[in-house]
Amino acid sequence: MSQVEIRLAMGADLPALRDLQERSLRVLGRQRYTATQLEAFITRIGTMDDYLVSDRTYLLAEMAGEILGCGGWTTRLPSYARHAQDKVHVPESSRATVRSVFVEPLAARRGIGRRIMAAVEDALRREGFQTAELGATENGCAFYRSVGYQAVGPFQVELGKGITMPFTRMRKVLVPANSDDRPSPSLKSA
Ligand SMILES: CC(C)(COP(=O)(O)OP(=O)(O)OC[C@H]1O[C@@H](n2cnc3c(N)ncnc32)[C@H](O)[C@@H]1OP(=O)(O)O)[C@@H](O)C(=O)NCCC(=O)NCCS
Secondary structure, eight states: OOOOOEEOOOOOGGGHHHHHHOOOOHHHHGTOHHHHHHHHHHHTOOOOHHHHHHHHHHEEEEEEEEEEEEEEOOOOOOOOGGBBBBOOOOOOOOOOEEEEEEEEETTTSSSSHHHHHHHHHHHHHTTOSSSEEEEGGGGGHHHHTTOOEEEEEEEEEETTTTTTTEEEEEEEEOOOOOOTOOOOHHHHHH
């Protein structure tokens, strides 16, 4: 995957990003959710808060101009948190949440998610964050475990009409990168 490049997402990328995110959730999310849950989530909450792009905290992976994956971070309250039954999400400037990590289904299991997470965590370290948190889809838990996140506990998101969707809160302590043996990532700023 040497030709895959990571860059900041721009406003002009939004339609393609949303298209990829919804396709990713519909296809890969079916491992652990029903179509009813996934459609309710996409309709009622959506796959991404647009402020991630305008805040310049959202990255995408592309190859030959084609977007293959995306993901970002924020200290703002995620939209899904407003619908979470446990209400434990509180916006805090010291707390970063990894957000909206999606990979094109045809490009799954080729290390793109891992590349995106590494770039997101590098950015968080540069911003001075020592931990990263996220609300993992059930189908995403094994992936997040593989990149060092540990489960904190489950939570449910209410999607109306009696539909709920389970997620798992996960957390990782961000070990400072060793500047001697890790080149600093060069984000192509758009
Ligand atoms: C979760 C997701 C981002 C993973 O992206 P990916 O590019 O396929 O992941 P990678 O190829 O980097 O996988 C890295 C490792 O994670 C683990 N992993 C990834 N997908 C997995 C799966 N479906 N089941 C079990 N382990 C998995 C494996 O250990 C994998 O290493 P391996 O392929 O060498 O065994 C992708 O499946 C996705 O977009 N899912 C739908 C959207 C979603 O649920 N996103 C999470 C939102 S919180």
